[in-house]
Each structure stands twice: as C-alpha cells, then as structure tokens.
Amino acid sequence: MTPEEINAVKTSFAKVVPIADQAGLMFYEKLFQLDPSLRTMFADDIEPQSKKLMQILSAAVNGLDKLETIVPVVQALGLRHAGYGVRVEHYDTVAAALLWTLEKGLGPDFTPSVKDAWVKTYVLLSDIMKASSKGAIS
Numbered sequence: 001m002t003p004e005e006i007n008a009v010k011t012s013f014a015k016v017v018p019i020a021d022q023a024g025l026m027f028y029e030k031l032f033q034l035d036p037s038l039r040t041m042f043a044d045d046i047e048p049q050s051k052k053l054m055q056i057l058s059a060a061v062n063g064l065d066k067l068e069t070i071v072p073v074v075q076a077l078g079l080r081h082a083g084y085g086v087r088v089e090h091y092d093t094v095a096a097a098l099l100w101t102l103e104k105g106l107g108p109d110f111t112p113s114v115k116d117a118w119v120k121t122y123v124l125l126s127d128i129m130k131a132s133s134k135g136a137i138s
C-alpha cells in the first residue's frame with residue numbers, strides 16, 4: 001500500500017473511532033442480515049465481540065506502516081478463526097459488511113479513493129488470516 005493509501009485509512013478510521021461502539025454493532029447487524037447462518041457462530045451478546053473487532057482493527061490500522069509488527073498478530077488471529085469454523089467464503093461477506101459500515105459511518109468522507117484504500121487493507125489482513133489457516137479451513 002502507498003503512504004497515501006495508508007494515510008487515507010488512518011484518517012478515515014480516526015473519524016470512526018468516536019462512533020466505534022455504534023459502528024461495531026452496525027457491522028454485526030449488517031453481517032447477520034447478509035448471512036443469517038453466521039449468527040450462531042457468535043455469542044448471544046455481540047457487544048464484547050464488537051469491541052474486540054474495533055480494537056484489533058485499530059491496532060491493524062495503526063500498524064499498516066510497520067507491517068512486521070502486525071503480521072504475527074494477524075496470523076494468530078487467522079488460526080483462531082479456523083477454530084471458530086470460519087471458512088474462506090465467509091471473508092467476502094465480512095468484507096461487504098465492513099465496507100457498508102464504513103460507508104454509513106463516514107458518509108461523504110467515504111470517497112472512492114478511501115474505499116479503495118480500505119479494500120486493500122481488508123485484502124491484506126484477510127489474505128494473512130486465510131494463509132495462516134491454510135489446511136485448517138476449506
């Protein structure tokens with residue numbers, strides 16, 4: 001990713017941070033709307049999960065310009081996800097829910113270049129997660 005793209009992700013994520021609680025809940029609401037069968041993979045109370053997601057996203061966004069610090073964390077996350085029963089195709093549904101949430105949360109600030117930078121970020125993170133769980137998931 002270029003420094004401009006990293007900057008676009010950091011700047012836009014900073015605008016989501018003040019509404020992180022709502023954004024996290026909106027994300028899961030959208031995810032379960034897109035694929036209701038995913039609901040049973042998560043605990044009834046989605047709030048703690050929502051906070052964990054926002055925390056790791058924040059750490060990943062902060063680490064985009066020093067990838068060596070986040071790669072081991074994201075690899076371990078991917079391996080745990082295989083244990084949660086997560087499959088490769090689920091990553092596309094999560095991508096759709098995440099981009100939708102960013103669009104809702106950022107409004108006009110979710111410009112095409114900001115969206116493109118987020119797509120690259122998600123592909124980067126999810127590729128590491130999928131690779132680390134290769135063989136463990138299908």
Ligand code: HEM
Nearest residue numbers: 038041042043052053056077080084086090091094125126
């Ligand atoms: C970039 C993509 C993703 C990120 C950053 C992410 C992040 C997280 C985090 C931080 C946790 C907390 C537990 C832990 O650290 O192991 C978690 C749990 C979980 N994630 Fe993800 N996740 C991603 C993709 C997915 C996908 C594609 C699915 C598929 C539906 C998924 C399903 C789950 C489930 C089922 C749990 C455990 C919930 C529970 O124990 O109640 N995640 N995720």
